[in-house]
Every structure is written in structure tokens, then in C-alpha cells.
Amino acid sequence: MNRIESADKREGASHIASAGSGANDFVLWREVAMAYASPAVMAGIGGLVTADKGLQIAALTTIGGASALVAWMLxxxxxxxxxxxxxxxxxxxxxxxxxxxxxxxxxxLFAAWAIPYLFGIVRPFDHAAxxxxxxxxxPLSGTIASTIITWRWRLAVRKNFSFKGEERR
Known part of the structure; x- marks a missing residue:
């Protein structure tokens, strides 16, 4: 029995294992960190170039946070x-x-529609910028995070398994 087969028996066959080393190529925390950092850095640079303080703050909060949340769930x-x-x-x-x-x-879009209603229930007289x-x-953060996570997950699947789901050697 090789390392891949023993890892499949220990951890279940649903994980994506590298064919030679038994290590995971799709590590969720790294993918979530990348999905947070990519749009946050780009929006932060845009905020610096245009001198928009709101965009600089949003880069670290709503843009990066929404990307990380969508990437984690997906x-x-x-x-x-x-x-x-x-x-x-x-x-x-x-x-x-x-x-x-x-x-x-x-x-x-659904989250952007739901948040003001939830925020209005919690604080009816407070309006945040x-x-x-x-x-x-x-919506932009959800699109970016979904694209990053799905593309990298599919790359890991293609790299480690053949089209029929069998392991490459």
C-alpha cells in the first residue's frame, strides 16, 4: 500500500492529495488568505492612487472581508x-x-440587499457610510473570491487526478 492509499483510508477519500507526497495542494486557509489579500491590496492601491480614504478602509473591511467569507464558504x-x-x-x-x-x-447582491435590513433592525437611527x-x-468581492477559489480548486483536481477520478501515477 502506498502513501496515498493509506492517507485515503486515514482521512477519507474526499480530500485532494498530491500524487507524490501525500500533501494537500488545496489548503483552505491559504486560499482564503489569497482571496482576502488579492482584492484588498488592489483596492488599497486604488485608494492610495485616488486619495480616497473610504476606499482604503473598505479595502480592508468590506472588500477583503466579503472576499474571505465567500472564499471560505465556497x-x-x-x-x-x-x-x-x-x-x-x-x-x-x-x-x-x-x-x-x-x-x-x-x-x-443578496448580501448587499439583506445587510441594510438587518442593520436597520439592530440600529434603527444609525447610518454608517x-x-x-x-x-x-x-458582488465584486463575491465574484473575485469565487473565481480564485474555483480556479485553484479545479487546478488541484486536474493536477492530482485523471478525468475519470482515478489517481495519476
């Missing part, structure tokens, strides 16, 4: 159930990534 789903779904594992990578990017944008930004920040 990464958990892909890691546990994504490989079992035939269309996610077998379809063209661009098609799957595009579908999840649209889903991330839709989730961001960040509520005006979320209609742009949340």
Missing part, C-alpha cells in the same frame, strides 16, 4: 462536496469557474 463546499458533483468535477474549468463567479456575484459601498463591494 472552499468548504468544494473540499467536501465539490468532487462528488459530476458537473463540477468533469466540466470545462472555464465554464465551472464562470458559473461560480456568477453565483458569487448573486450571493454578493459603509452601507453605501456594499452594493458595489459585495
Amino acid at each position: 472552499g468548504l463546499w468544494l473540499r467536501s462536496l465539490g468532487g462528488k458533483s459530476r458537473w463540477v468535477a468533469g466540466a470545462n474549468r472555464v465554464v465551472v469557474t464562470g458559473a461560480f463567479a456568477l453565483g458569487g456575484a448573486a450571493f454578493g 459603509w452601507l453605501d459601498r456594499i452594493w458595489f463591494d459585495f
Whole structure:
């Protein structure tokens, strides 16, 4: 029995293992950190160039935070159930990534719609400036995070397994 087979028996076959080393290529905390850092750094640079303090603050809060949350939720789903779904594992990578990017944008729009109502229930007379930004920040962050996570997950699946789900040697 090689290292991959023994790791499959210990940890379950749903994880994505590297063919030679038994290590995971899709490590969720690294992917979430990348999904947070990528849009936060770009928005922060944009805020510095345009001297927009609101964008600089939003880069670290609503933009980066929403990206990290979407990346974490999608990464958990892909890691546990994504490989079992035939269309996610077998379809063209661009098609799957595009579908999840649209889903991330839709989730961001739903969150941007729901947050003001929830915020209004908690603090009915307080209006925060960040509520005006979320209609742009949340859908964009959801799209970026979904694209990053799905693309990198599919890359790890293709690298470690053949098209039929069998291990490459």
C-alpha cells in the first residue's frame, strides 16, 4: 500500500492529495488568505492612487472581508462536496469557474440587499457610510473570491487526478 492509499483510508477519500507526497495542494486557509489579500491590496492601491480614504478602509473591511467569507464558504463546499458533483468535477474549468463567479456575484447582491435590513433592525437611527459601498463591494468581492477559489480548486483536481477520478501515477 502506498502513501496515498493509506492517507485515503486515514482521512477519507474526499480530500485532494498530491500524487507524490501525500500533501494537500488545496489548503483552505491559504486560499482564503489569497482571496482576502488579492482584492484588498488592489483596492488599497486604488485608494492610495485616488486619495480616497473610504476606499482604503473598505479595502480592508468590506472588500477583503466579503472576499474571505465567500472564499471560505465556497472552499468548504468544494473540499467536501465539490468532487462528488459530476458537473463540477468533469466540466470545462472555464465554464465551472464562470458559473461560480456568477453565483458569487448573486450571493454578493443578496448580501448587499439583506445587510441594510438587518442593520436597520439592530440600529434603527444609525447610518454608517459603509452601507453605501456594499452594493458595489459585495458582488465584486463575491465574484473575485469565487473565481480564485474555483480556479485553484479545479487546478488541484486536474493536477492530482485523471478525468475519470482515478489517481495519476
